[in-house]
Amino acid sequence: MKKLINNVDDVLTESLAGFGRAHADLVDISTDPKLVTRKGGGKKGKVALISGGGSGHEPMHAGFVGMGMLDAACPGEVFTSPTPDQMLAAAEAVDGGAGILWIVKNYAGDVMNFEMAGEMYDGPTETVLTNDDVAVESSLHSQGRRGVAATVIVEKIVGAAAERGDDLAACKALGDRVNAASGTMGIALTSCTVPAAGSPTFEIGESEMELGVGIHGEPGRKRVDLMKADEIAEALIQAICESIAPSGDDDLLLLVNGMGGTPLMELYLLYNSAMNVAGERGLKIARSLVGNYCTSLEMAGASITLTKLDTEMAELWDAPVHTAALRWKA
Amino acid sequence: MKKLINNVDDVLTESLAGFGRAHADLVDISTDPKLVTRKGGGKKGKVALISGGGSGHEPMHAGFVGMGMLDAACPGEVFTSPTPDQMLAAAEAVDGGAGILWIVKNYAGDVMNFEMAGEMYDGPTETVLTNDDVAVESSLHSQGRRGVAATVIVEKIVGAAAERGDDLAACKALGDRVNAASGTMGIALTSCTVPAAGSPTFEIGESEMELGVGIHGEPGRKRVDLMKADEIAEALIQAICESIAPSGDDDLLLLVNGMGGTPLMELYLLYNSAMNVAGERGLKIARSLVGNYCTSLEMAGASITLTKLDTEMAELWDAPVHTAALRWKA
Incomplete structure (x- = not known):
C-alpha cells in the first residue's frame, strides 16, 4: 500500500x-x-x-x-x-x-x-x-x-x-x-485501498472498467471492457436522463466529478464529451463544475451529475460561497 | 493504459x-x-x-x-x-x-x-x-x-x-x-503514463519511492524505501531550507502540491506533517495552499514549496484572483 x-x-x-x-x-x-x-x-x-x-x-x-x-x-x-x-x-x-x-x-x-x-x-x-x-x-x-x-x-x-x-x-x-x-452515475478504472484494509477493495483487469461504481468501490451495473470517453459520457447521461427526464427547456447543471486519482486533463476531456452528448440530445447546460468533489480515495474514474435547475435553484447556486473547496464571489 | x-x-x-x-x-x-x-x-x-x-x-x-x-x-x-x-x-x-x-x-x-x-x-x-x-x-x-x-x-x-x-x-x-x-522538492510513489507512450515513464517497486522526482517523472536525488509522511516532510523541508535559508522572522508561504493521483486526504496529512516540521524548526508559516496545482498526470506523490514572503509579496498573494483553479475575493 x-x-x-x-x-x-x-x-x-x-x-x-x-x-x-x-x-x-x-x-x-x-x-x-x-x-x-x-x-x-x-x-x-x-x-x-x-x-x-x-x-x-x-x-x-x-x-x-x-x-x-x-x-x-x-x-x-x-x-x-x-x-x-x-x-x-x-x-x-x-x-x-x-x-x-x-x-x-x-x-x-x-x-x-x-x-x-x-x-x-x-x-x-x-x-x-x-x-x-x-x-x-x-x-x-x-x-x-x-x-x-x-x-x-x-x-x-x-x-x-x-x-x-x-x-x-x-x-x-x-x-x-x-x-x-438530480441524477448521477460513475465509472471506475481502478480500485481504491482503504488504509486499514491495506489491499484494494476490488480486483479489476487491465482492460476492464466498472460501470455504475459506488463511491466506496461497491459494484455498479456491470463490469465492462474499457470504453472511450465519448461512450462513457453517452452511457452515463443516458442512464441519468432515464431517471430525471430533462426537456430541452430545462437549465441543467453538469458536474463532472473525479474519483480522486484521475487527472484534471482527463476530467476536462470527459466534460467535453459530456457537452457533446448533451448537445446531440438537445439539452441545455446552464452551469458547470469540473473537478474532484466527491471522491473515493485514489480511485481512478469519474462520475457525471445532471441537475434540473429552476430559477431559484440557479440563483442560489450562483450566490456567494466561501469554503475550502468551493469559493466564488467572496 | x-x-x-x-x-x-x-x-x-x-x-x-x-x-x-x-x-x-x-x-x-x-x-x-x-x-x-x-x-x-x-x-x-x-x-x-x-x-x-x-x-x-x-x-x-x-x-x-x-x-x-x-x-x-x-x-x-x-x-x-x-x-x-x-x-x-x-x-x-x-x-x-x-x-x-x-x-x-x-x-x-x-x-x-x-x-x-x-x-x-x-x-x-x-x-x-x-x-x-x-x-x-x-x-x-x-x-x-x-x-x-x-x-x-x-x-x-x-x-x-x-x-x-x-x-x-x-x-x-x-x-x-x-x-x-522559493524552493521546492517532491516525491513520487508511482509513475505516470504519457498517453502517446502508452506505458509508465519509469518503473518503481511496491516498497520504493523516488525522492526529488521531476514533474515529468525524471529521476530525482535517489530511489529510497517508502518513507512516512513525517519523514518525507522533514527530508523535503531540510533540502529546501538548505537552499533558501529561511529565518524565524520570515513569513513563509507553504504549498503542499499533489502530483495528480494523490487524494486530498493524504495531502492534508502531509501538510500537517510539514507544519509540525516547520514548528520544530521555528519557521513561521504565514500563508498556505494545499491541493493539485502543478501535477504530473496521474502520478501519486506530492511536493512541498516554501517561499519567503516580504510584505509586498504577501499583499500581492492576498490580492483578488479569479481563474479556473485559484479564486478568492472575486
Missing part, C-alpha cells in the same frame, strides 16, 4: 488536523469527537446545515464548511459512518436557534446514526436524504439508491438558502427538490 | 476544448495554434503575463488564466514544449501596449522556444525563468535546476502586480525575486 501517511490508525486524525490548520480562517476543528465547524460557530437565527459521512470522499464534506454552505461536517473513519455523538456535538456547536438540517447520503449506517442524533437532540431537526446515484436500485450499503455527488449541489443550494434566511421547512423542501431533480 | 480519453492523438485538443467550454466566462480558446487567453483579450496599459509548457501539469498553466494572474497560456503536447508560433500568437492576442512578460519553467525546450518567440515579437518582452526545484542541479531536460510548483506562486504574485499597474521592469524584477525566495 503506497500512501502519504504515518500510521494507519492516525490517518483521519492527522488529515483533519492538517485541514484545520490550512483553513484556520474558515473552520474550527475538534478531535474528540471529530468535528469540523464553521469559524465562530452558529449564526443566530439561521438554519444550521450539518452533513457528514465516512472519510475518503474529500473534499466532501469538510471542504464545504463555510459561508453559504455547511455549518458543520462530521467525518467518520474511512468509508465508515460517523457516530451519533459526533452529530449531536455538531448540532450543539452550530445551533443558531432556527433548527438543524441534516444532509445525509443514503447509506444504512449514516441514515441510522443521523436518525439517532435527531432523536437525542433537543430542538427541531429535519433531514434531506440524498439518493442521486441512478446506477443501482439497492446496494451493498444502502436500501434504495445511493447518495453521491449531487450531495455537493444540495449542500451548495440549500446552504445559500439558509444563508439568506429561509426557515427549516423551506430548507428541507428545497433540499428534497434539488435531490429529486 | 487506463485513461478517460477517446484517441491518444486527440487528448490535448479535446481536453482544451472542454476547459474552454467549462470556463467560457473566463477564457477564450484557440485550437490552431493552441492557446488559452483571458476573456476579452489584452487589457490596455497592463503588462501581459504569458506562460506555457507541456501539458499534463493541469491546472498549470491554463487554470491560472484570468483576472489577477495570467493573460495567456500556451499548452504543448503532453510533457512537450509549446512552439514559438503559439507564444507569438499569444503575445499578439493579449498585448496591452505595456510589454510582455514570459514566465518560463527552466526546461531546455521551453527556454529555447520562448527565446525564439521573444525575438520574433515586435515589442518589449522580459522573461522570468523559474528554477525552484532544489532536488538536482541539472536534469534530463534542463541545464540548471528545474522549474516546478513555485511557478504558481510567481504567476499569482506577479499577476497581482501587473493588475495594479506595475510596469514591465518591475514585474520582471518581482518575478525574479519570488523565484529566488
Whole structure:
C-alpha cells in the first residue's frame, strides 16, 4: 500500500488536523469527537446545515464548511459512518436557534446514526436524504439508491438558502427538490485501498472498467471492457436522463466529478464529451463544475451529475460561497 | 493504459476544448495554434503575463488564466514544449501596449522556444525563468535546476502586480525575486503514463519511492524505501531550507502540491506533517495552499514549496484572483 501517511490508525486524525490548520480562517476543528465547524460557530437565527459521512470522499464534506454552505461536517473513519455523538456535538456547536438540517447520503449506517442524533437532540431537526446515484436500485450499503455527488449541489443550494434566511421547512423542501431533480452515475478504472484494509477493495483487469461504481468501490451495473470517453459520457447521461427526464427547456447543471486519482486533463476531456452528448440530445447546460468533489480515495474514474435547475435553484447556486473547496464571489 | 480519453492523438485538443467550454466566462480558446487567453483579450496599459509548457501539469498553466494572474497560456503536447508560433500568437492576442512578460519553467525546450518567440515579437518582452526545484542541479531536460510548483506562486504574485499597474521592469524584477525566495522538492510513489507512450515513464517497486522526482517523472536525488509522511516532510523541508535559508522572522508561504493521483486526504496529512516540521524548526508559516496545482498526470506523490514572503509579496498573494483553479475575493 503506497500512501502519504504515518500510521494507519492516525490517518483521519492527522488529515483533519492538517485541514484545520490550512483553513484556520474558515473552520474550527475538534478531535474528540471529530468535528469540523464553521469559524465562530452558529449564526443566530439561521438554519444550521450539518452533513457528514465516512472519510475518503474529500473534499466532501469538510471542504464545504463555510459561508453559504455547511455549518458543520462530521467525518467518520474511512468509508465508515460517523457516530451519533459526533452529530449531536455538531448540532450543539452550530445551533443558531432556527433548527438543524441534516444532509445525509443514503447509506444504512449514516441514515441510522443521523436518525439517532435527531432523536437525542433537543430542538427541531429535519433531514434531506440524498439518493442521486441512478446506477443501482439497492446496494451493498444502502436500501434504495445511493447518495453521491449531487450531495455537493444540495449542500451548495440549500446552504445559500439558509444563508439568506429561509426557515427549516423551506430548507428541507428545497433540499428534497434539488435531490429529486438530480441524477448521477460513475465509472471506475481502478480500485481504491482503504488504509486499514491495506489491499484494494476490488480486483479489476487491465482492460476492464466498472460501470455504475459506488463511491466506496461497491459494484455498479456491470463490469465492462474499457470504453472511450465519448461512450462513457453517452452511457452515463443516458442512464441519468432515464431517471430525471430533462426537456430541452430545462437549465441543467453538469458536474463532472473525479474519483480522486484521475487527472484534471482527463476530467476536462470527459466534460467535453459530456457537452457533446448533451448537445446531440438537445439539452441545455446552464452551469458547470469540473473537478474532484466527491471522491473515493485514489480511485481512478469519474462520475457525471445532471441537475434540473429552476430559477431559484440557479440563483442560489450562483450566490456567494466561501469554503475550502468551493469559493466564488467572496 | 487506463485513461478517460477517446484517441491518444486527440487528448490535448479535446481536453482544451472542454476547459474552454467549462470556463467560457473566463477564457477564450484557440485550437490552431493552441492557446488559452483571458476573456476579452489584452487589457490596455497592463503588462501581459504569458506562460506555457507541456501539458499534463493541469491546472498549470491554463487554470491560472484570468483576472489577477495570467493573460495567456500556451499548452504543448503532453510533457512537450509549446512552439514559438503559439507564444507569438499569444503575445499578439493579449498585448496591452505595456510589454510582455514570459514566465518560463527552466526546461531546455521551453527556454529555447520562448527565446525564439521573444525575438520574433515586435515589442518589449522580459522573461522570468523559474528554477525552484532544489532536488538536482541539472536534469534530463534542463541545464540548471528545474522549474516546478513555485511557478504558481510567481504567476499569482506577479499577476497581482501587473493588475495594479506595475510596469514591465518591475514585474520582471518581482518575478525574479519570488523565484529566488522559493524552493521546492517532491516525491513520487508511482509513475505516470504519457498517453502517446502508452506505458509508465519509469518503473518503481511496491516498497520504493523516488525522492526529488521531476514533474515529468525524471529521476530525482535517489530511489529510497517508502518513507512516512513525517519523514518525507522533514527530508523535503531540510533540502529546501538548505537552499533558501529561511529565518524565524520570515513569513513563509507553504504549498503542499499533489502530483495528480494523490487524494486530498493524504495531502492534508502531509501538510500537517510539514507544519509540525516547520514548528520544530521555528519557521513561521504565514500563508498556505494545499491541493493539485502543478501535477504530473496521474502520478501519486506530492511536493512541498516554501517561499519567503516580504510584505509586498504577501499583499500581492492576498490580492483578488479569479481563474479556473485559484479564486478568492472575486
